[in-house]
Amino acid sequence: MVKDLYKRYGDKAVLRGVSFEVEKGKVKVIMGPSGTGKTTLLKCIDMLVKPDSGKIWLEDLELTDPRIDVSEARRKIGFVFQEFNLFHHLTAIKNVMIGLTKVKKLPRGEARAIAERSLLKVHIDRELWDKYPAQLSGGQKQRVAIARALAMEPMIMLYDEPTSALDPQLTREVLEVIKELAEDGMTSLIVTHEVGFASEVADEIMIMIDGRIVERGDPRSIIYDPRREETRKFFNKIMKIGDELR
Amino acid sequence: MSFWNEFFSKLYIGVLTTLQLLAVAIPSSIILGIFIGVLRVYGGKIEKTLANLYVHIFRGFPLLVTLMIMFFGLADIGIRLTPYWAAALAIIVCSSAYQSEYVRMSILSIDEGQSLAARSLGMKRSVEILYIILPQAFRIAFPGIGNEIIYMILYSSLAYIVGVNEIFSVAISVNSIWFKPTEVFLTTALIYLAMTTMASYGLKKLERKLWIPGFETDVKR
Numbered sequence: 001m002v003k004d005l006y007k008r009y010g011d012k013a014v015l016r017g018v019s020f021e022v023e024k025g026k027v028k029v030i031m032g033p034s035g036t037g038k039t040t041l042l043k044c045i046d047m048l049v050k051p052d053s054g055k056i057w058l059e060d061l062e063l064t065d066p067r068i069d070v071s072e073a074r075r076k077i078g079f080v081f082q083e084f085n086l087f088h089h090l091t092a093i094k095n096v097m098i099g100l101t102k103v104k105k106l107p108r109g110e111a112r113a114i115a116e117r118s119l120l121k122v123h124i125d126r127e128l129w130d131k132y133p134a135q136l137s138g139g140q141k142q143r144v145a146i147a148r149a150l151a152m153e154p155m156i157m158l159y160d161e162p163t164s165a166l167d168p169q170l171t172r173e174v175l176e177v178i179k180e181l182a183e184d185g186m187t188s189l190i191v192t193h194e195v196g197f198a199s200e201v202a203d204e205i206m207i208m209i210d211g212r213i214v215e216r217g218d219p220r221s222i223i224y225d226p227r228r229e230e231t232r233k234f235f236n237k238i239m240k241i242g243d244e245l246r
Numbered sequence: 247m248s249f250w251n252e253f254f255s256k257l258y259i260g261v262l263t264t265l266q267l268l269a270v271a272i273p274s275s276i277i278l279g280i281f282i283g284v285l286r287v288y289g290g291k292i293e294k295t296l297a298n299l300y301v302h303i304f305r306g307f308p309l310l311v312t313l314m315i316m317f318f319g320l321a322d323i324g325i326r327l328t329p330y331w332a333a334a335l336a337i338i339v340c341s342s343a344y345q346s347e348y349v350r351m352s353i354l355s356i357d358e359g360q361s362l363a364a365r366s367l368g369m370k371r372s373v374e375i376l377y378i379i380l381p382q383a384f385r386i387a388f389p390g391i392g393n394e395i396i397y398m399i400l401y402s403s404l405a406y407i408v409g410v411n412e413i414f415s416v417a418i419s420v421n422s423i424w425f426k427p428t429e430v431f432l433t434t435a436l437i438y439l440a441m442t443t444m445a446s447y448g449l450k451k452l453e454r455k456l457w458i459p460g461f462e463t464d465v466k467r
């Protein structure tokens with residue numbers, strides 16, 4: 001749960017009072033134009049960036065409490081990056097194992113078993129396990145990154161435009177995985193520009209413009225019947241880009 | 247005893263001494279270089295300042311002068327080092343200063359996403375540095391560190407100045423008895439060449455062993 005979050009970089013106010021809640025087992029999607037602070041918001045939630053003010057709770061743990069151990073808290077939040085950020089020097093399976101062995105301090109055998117299960121869940125087959133990131137396609141990289149976050153058994157998964165670095169074909173395989181996880185009950189907060197995917201997977205869509213959530217609601221009403229002019233404009237714009245690509 | 251007999255039996259001792267010097271200086275300077283490089287990037291204000299000062303000083307002194315300071319200067323303030331340890335120490339501080347620069351630059355060239363991903367998994371800074379940053383930084387810095395190793399082999403010859411009985415000092419003393427500079431120094435040069443050739447070969451092999459598919463292009467993006 002996020003309450004009244006503010007963040008500025010220099011004299012630029014990026015987040016200007018953001019509040020919402022992702023209930024257990026629910027999927028919330030954030031959409032909005034470029035540069036409105038979506039990435040910043042997700043980074044604040046994972047405490048990768050310190051918010052200026054406001055509070056964040058993970059169930060009853062207050063993440064913004066300066067006395068808590070942030071790295072301890074971060075392992076309970078899965079983060080999937082736009083640029084994948086797989087560890088370049090580790091094979092697919094070692095990417096998934098390293099959090100388990102070095103953070104959770106599990107023995108290698110146990111870590112490997114969990115990693116294998118995680119990779120299978122995102123449809124990464126055995127023959128790819130010992131490949132290095134550079135030997136994987138974008139879609140495979142992103143699915144390994146999802147498995148890496150998943151293996152830590154997070155309470156929530158944050159996805160930051162997980163497919164915007166991928167072409168349409170690879171986008172589909174990644175979105176499919178995210179959807180399966182969501183249907184399995186994984187609490188998720190997803191930033192995406194994929195309207196079709198958002199309408200299928202989201203319990204609620206939030207529209208973020210200039211550091212504020214300007215409108216929220218169930219996918220159908222937000223996409224097809226937005227109340228605010230700026231939301232309508234935003235959807236017109238991304239639909240048009242979509243048409244041009246097709 | 248003939249010239250060649252005497253030269254080679256003395257050279258044998260000289261080669262051993264040089265190798266002993268390098269066996270200490272090379273690994274120590276690499277470890278110290280990595281440590282100082284890490285401090286220069288991740289240290290607090292004080293650590294950073296001290297580490298930068300260290301590099302500034304020992305890259306600014308000629309090795310020959312550092313060598314004199316380690317042997318004579320330290321003796322003046324009561325720290326008496328044997329010629330061997332004075333030379334080892336001088337080479338270590340000088341080379342580690344250079345190596346820390348390679349390490350620092352490689353750390354800085356690693357994209358920020360690596361650190362974000364490490365932290366998002368809940369890694370503490372020390373774990374991140376040890377298991378995510380350094381294995382990548384070391385590979386990027388490897389050619390530079392390899393160069394430093396070659397330099398150390400060559401510059402170990404300066405140790406003759408404080409009386410270490412290594413290859414070059416053997417050459418000088420044999421030449422002063424027999425006065426055959428061509429034979430003496432050409433042979434000496436060939437021995438250094440043989441050592442650097444073997445080192446280059448070993449470094450190449452190691453580099454190939456550490457190689458990871460697509461690594462360079464991915465990291466230096």
Ligand SMILES: Nc1ncnc2c1ncn2[C@@H]1O[C@H](COP(=O)(O)OP(=O)(O)OP(=O)(O)O)[C@@H](O)[C@H]1O
Pocket residue numbers: 009014033034035036037038039040041
């Ligand atoms: N580390 C930083 N230092 C200074 N300004 C930053 C920093 N990170 C982001 N910004 C600025 O904050 C604003 C919001 O950035 P953010 O990345 O959160 O937007 P976004 O909604 O994720 O955009 P996109 O859709 O392009 O990913 C931008 O104007 C950006 O230039």
Ligand SMILES: [Mg+2]
Pocket residue numbers: 038039040160161
């Ligand atoms: Mg973004």
